[in-house]
Amino acid sequence: MKNFDLIxxxxxxDLLFEDCAxxxxxxxxxxxxxxxxxxxxxxxxxxxxxxxxxxNSRYFPQESMxxxxxxxxRLLVVRPDSTMPIARVAATRLRDAxxxxxxxxxQNVYRNKPVMRGRSDEIHQxxxxxxxxxSNRADLEVISSAIEVLASFENDDFxxxxxxxxxxxxxxxxxxxxISVKEEIRSLxxxxxxxxxxxxxxxxxxxxxxxxxxxxxRLFGGEEVFDKASKLLNDxxxxxxxxxxxxxxxxxxxxxxxxxxxLDLGIVNKMDYYTGVVMKGYLQGYxxxxxxxxxxxKLLAEFGYDVPATGFAVNVDAVAKVMKQENAYSVPVPEVIxxxxxxxxxxxxxxxxxxxxxxxxxxxxxxxxxxxxxSYAEKKKIAKxxxxxxxxTEDIINGGN
Amino acid sequence: MKSEKRPLRIALTKGRLEKDTVxxxxxxxxxxxxxxxxxxxxxxxxxxxxxxxxxxxxxxxxYVEHGVCDMGVVGKDTIxxxxxxxxxxxxxxxxxxxxxxAGKKGDNFYQGYNIKTIxxxxxxxxxxxxxxxxxxxxxxxxxxxxxxxxxxxLSDAIVDIVETGTTLKENGLEVFEDIAPISARLIVxxxxxxxRQQEIESLIKxxxxxx
Numbered sequence: 001m002k003n004f005d006l007i008x009x010x011x012x013x014d015l016l017f018e019d020c021a022x023x024x025x026x027x028x029x030x031x032x033x034x035x036x037x038x039x040x041x042x043x044x045x046x047x048x049x050x051x052x053x054x055x056n057s058r059y060f061p062q063e064s065m066x067x068x069x070x071x072x073x074r075l076l077v078v079r080p081d082s083t084m085p086i087a088r089v090a091a092t093r094l095r096d097a098x099x100x101x102x103x104x105x106x107q108n109v110y111r112n113k114p115v116m117r118g119r120s121d122e123i124h125q126x127x128x129x130x131x132x133x134x135s136n137r138a139d140l141e142v143i144s145s146a147i148e149v150l151a152s153f154e155n156d157d158f159x160x161x162x163x164x165x166x167x168x169x170x171x172x173x174x175x176x177x178x179i180s181v182k183e184e185i186r187s188l189x190x191x192x193x194x195x196x197x198x199x200x201x202x203x204x205x206x207x208x209x210x211x212x213x214x215x216x217x218r219l220f221g222g223e224e225v226f227d228k229a230s231k232l233l234n235d236x237x238x239x240x241x242x243x244x245x246x247x248x249x250x251x252x253x254x255x256x257x258x259x260x261x262x263l264d265l266g267i268v269n270k271m272d273y274y275t276g277v278v279m280k281g282y283l284q285g286y287x288x289x290x291x292x293x294x295x296x297x298k299l300l301a302e303f304g305y306d307v308p309a310t311g312f313a314v315n316v317d318a319v320a321k322v323m324k325q326e327n328a329y330s331v332p333v334p335e336v337i338x339x340x341x342x343x344x345x346x347x348x349x350x351x352x353x354x355x356x357x358x359x360x361x362x363x364x365x366x367x368x369x370x371x372x373x374x375s376y377a378e379k380k381k382i383a384k385x386x387x388x389x390x391x392x393t394e395d396i397i398n399g400g401n
Numbered sequence: 402m403k404s405e406k407r408p409l410r411i412a413l414t415k416g417r418l419e420k421d422t423v424x425x426x427x428x429x430x431x432x433x434x435x436x437x438x439x440x441x442x443x444x445x446x447x448x449x450x451x452x453x454x455x456x457x458x459x460x461x462x463x464y465v466e467h468g469v470c471d472m473g474v475v476g477k478d479t480i481x482x483x484x485x486x487x488x489x490x491x492x493x494x495x496x497x498x499x500x501x502x503a504g505k506k507g508d509n510f511y512q513g514y515n516i517k518t519i520x521x522x523x524x525x526x527x528x529x530x531x532x533x534x535x536x537x538x539x540x541x542x543x544x545x546x547x548x549x550x551x552x553x554x555l556s557d558a559i560v561d562i563v564e565t566g567t568t569l570k571e572n573g574l575e576v577f578e579d580i581a582p583i584s585a586r587l588i589v590x591x592x593x594x595x596x597r598q599q600e601i602e603s604l605i606k607x608x609x610x611x612x
Contacts (some may be wrong), residue, residue: 285467
């Protein structure tokens with residue numbers, strides 16, 4: 001029989017030393033930002049009932065979830081997303097809590113991805129959810145927090161991108177076509193497949209709605225996007241969405257990230273619970289979005305609690321990968337190793353403890369002789385070795401440090 | 402700033418698409434001498450602002466998806482089989498052919514209730530095609546000349562790329578049904594599109610004008 005006892009499953013990996021150091025420093029940074037804004041941490045179970053992710057709107061394709069069966073024969077999934085469990089918590093245990101709720105999380109999500117594509121199935125995410133307010137102020141708080149998070153990575157280049165899923169929804173509602181065609185239009189807009197989108201829309205008809213849909217994926221870039229978009233279609237709802245978005249965009253310019261904040265009205269992701277403003281964040285050096293989020297006003301209603309919400313998630317692993325390329329993360333090396341001669345082992349342990357002030361890292365030697373201790377210290381680049389017997393003697397091993 | 406330093410990197414599918422793309426770039430006015438006289442090198446400069454990477458079709462998608470190449474030229478056949486995450490901006494028009502279902506001349510493929518066996522190099526395309534029809538089929542992955550499979554009675558039909566149909570004809574096979582048209586596409590990484598929008602858009606404009 002073949003054993004898989006020496007490797008990890010595809011899409012997962014062990015994190016060693018520097019990897020952990022980067023992850024923890026990012027966690028500290030982000031949770032610091034979140035806590036300072038009044039967000040409180042929640043942890044949801046790694047296992048959830050399948051039903052939580054199989055709501056009416058079918059947000060997650062079932063083939064992307066890891067599934068198992070509990071001892072009563074019920075279908076479970078390994079958490080594929082954090083927002084939906086948090087919506088569940090808000091709609092149940094936090095139902096009587098004062099709104100708005102400010103929640104943040106740091107936990108893994110698991111998605112069954114195509115093998116051999118170099119992407120992880122296990123993703124460490126951190127994010128916030130602001131539940132219970134539909135106001136422009138709530139949008140601005142979450143969006144400016146997202147920008148603050150992106151800027152805190154001190155990357156060479158980042159982009160923060162805004163869109164609004166409502167424009168596509170309004171347009172496609174006006175279209176006389178069945179659901180599968182609408183889904184095809186959505187997927188072509190998502191991948192910006194201009195030629196195929198044009199062909200498909202031409203076959204449906206030539207009117208101002210199909211024209212607007214053809215233009216939608218091309219509407220990305222800076223503020224000029226609003227000019228182009230306003231010429232698309234005379235529609236009250238769309239004009240309202242655009243003017244709200246423009247308002248948010250203008251407010252954000254006061255943050256001073258000139259040229260870093262852009263627009264894409266063609267963000268129309270599949271399996272989205274988003275209903276309004278959507279956002280994405282990109283870093284130089286990673287080929288996919290590292291931050292994504294938006295407004296989801298209908299999701300909590302599916303758990304029986306009809307309140308609006310907005311939030312975003314950061315792919316911590318992706319950011320860590322970029323940060324590791326740009327900065328050297330080192331694991332701290334012990335400064336001292338303490339050896340106790342025969343009969344002085346407890347003395348040595350106590351002595352070592354007395355040295356561990358002000359964050360100095362001190363190792364206890366487990367070797368039988370002081371010689372072995374020193375040779376080990378040399379290989380491990382430990383600066384100083386100490387021998388405890390009747391007297392305490394010190395040797396500088398790696399003087400360079 | 403790193404983003405300004407690295408030239409725009411385009412992955413080209415080795416072979417015919419590479420030649421057609423080079424011709425297109427030269428028509429636009431880029432100096433492609435390095436690509437024409439590449440020897441065994443795999444990363445080649447084109448002018449000051451572009452770098453060409455030569456790769457197998459499926460790898461073009463992988464490189465673009467991960468953002469190590471900003472753009473790529475690859476056939477729609479590979480895109481349909483791989484299903485990656487990227488923008489598919491331009492139909493370049495060359496490398497035209499089609500996906501088709503084919504089998505022994507005169508056979509009625511859809512007749513009978515037996516589960517059909519399909520031989521193909523493109524299992525995902527085949528599965529999607531028959532799933533849409535609500536039809537169960539057995540799919541056998543073949544690496545070389547797929548035309549052999551029905552001739553040796555391994556399969557009832559094949560799903561493959563058909564260009565002129567000569568190979569099919571010479572082996573007593575015929576197209577039963579067209580599945581999808583194919584041509585070369587210009588694909589762009591989602592993040593590059595945003596971080597280097599102006600460079601990419603102006604290059605695409607030049608490409609579209611010279612098609």
